[in-house]
Amino acid sequence: MVWDEIERKLSKTSGLDPKTLGSQAIVKAVRDRMQVCGVENVTTYLDVWLCSPQELQALIEETVVPETWFFREPESFEFLRRYVLFEWLPHHQEGILRLLSVPCSTGEEPYSLAMMLLDAGLPPNRFVIDAVDISQKAQAKAKQGLYREHSFRSKNLGFRHRYFEETSQGYQLSPAVKETVNFIHGNLLEPLFLYGKPLYDIIFFRNLLIYLEPVARDRALQVLNRLLSPAGVLFVGSAEAGPMIEQRFISLRHSMTFAYRKRQKRDGSARFCVPPDEPEYSSFQVPPPNPPRSDSPGFPPQSPPPSWAEPPPEARREHPPSSQSASNTPSSPQPIPESLLMQARHLADLGQLYEAAQLCETYLSQHRTDANAYVLLGEIRQGAGQSERAEQCWEKAVYLEPYHYEALTHLLLLKESQGDLTHASTLRQRIQRLLNSQGK
DSSP: OHHHHHHHHHHHHOOBHHHHOOOOHHHHHHHHHHHHHTTOOHHHHHHHHHHHHHHHHHHHHHHOOOOOOOOSHHHOOOOOOHHHHIIIIOOOOSSSEEEEESOOOTHHHHHHHHHHHHHHOOOOGGEEEEEEEEEEEHHHHHTEEEEEEGGSSSSSOOHHHHHEEETTTTTEHHHHHHHEEEEOOOTTTTTTTTOOOOOOOEEEEEEEEGOOOOHHHHHHHHHHHHHHHEEEEEOOTTTTTTEEEETTTTEEEEEEEOOOEESSSTTTTSOOOOOOOOOOOTTTTOSSSSSEEETTSSSOOOOOOGGGGGGGGGGGSOOOTOOOTSSOOEEEEEEEEHHHHHHHHHHHTOOOOHHHHHHHHHHHHOOTTTTHHHHHHHHHHHHOOOOOHHHHHHHHHHHHHHHHHHHHHHHHHHHHTTOOOOHHHHHHHHHHHHHHHOOO
């Protein structure tokens, strides 16, 4: 009951779906905070947590995944550059372009927007960038503007030579770029989020929907619809494009770019003319990723899931060993070897899906950016007949690695089985482009 209450409060406050984080990750986050607070009993910690806004924020910080890098999915930035130069500027000779990056994490995305605009010839007094995140820790790092190699994963690093100075601690961003971004601590799901702010011409809202519960997703899209100007453009992550977004927004359907506009014209068309997308590859057949045996977790069961597909209620929480009472001070987590994933796959092959899923979650509690682990967990969830949870795992893998072949293929096959042919077609084209780029 205590763990359920913690998950409910986390979900209500941040909108995060506990299933996308995994119980192991939440348990680890709580235990880490218990150590910091000097609390030995989880029930006592819950009392402290519920009465302390500071501790609530601290636990949220432990559950946030700040995975981002400069010019991530560069096609979106190129699309935006052309939009600014050929669509926005001709109609706003004296105007100021307003952009919003939410969530902004550690700053790589809003700073990428600033560098792109500067490179396009737009002076700093012609644009405003607001960057919002629920994590104060991430924003503190963003304001510092000091980054290491992990933040530079794009193929073209010319921007690093123009806007960064290499130091013994990393790469320090130019003050001229830092000054163009306004960092704001805030929660997108709050009723008065950015209330009173002028509407935005551009909103980058990427890679958050996959972590939100359905109600929170709907609320987030309502807020974005309120904040976006009538002719504005909304950018989402590659794992988030699809029917849910298109209930409120119109896809601009440009290759490798996931951009949308408000639904406002009666004929449902978009005002911004863009080059037609690449033809659909209707004859393209996608081979299954690492074709599994018919009894492996990659295939949905032919009969109802057995009783072990879900653990009994008393087994859904991590319990301390019998030799240690629940009131003892939690110990620091030990390093988890990568071989744990091999054990998980072996258990899955043996049909022990619950045990295999537990091992994956344990691994992911300390390796939260391992896309391959999420792919494996998704296969296990699918084998247990949990298609929705499997889809969440594969979406996370694509979030971490936008061109992860296995994750994209699993999502494609799942969407086809669900009859979601529009989303399946988009995924099929992405996989085809990926294969073409690899010369396959």
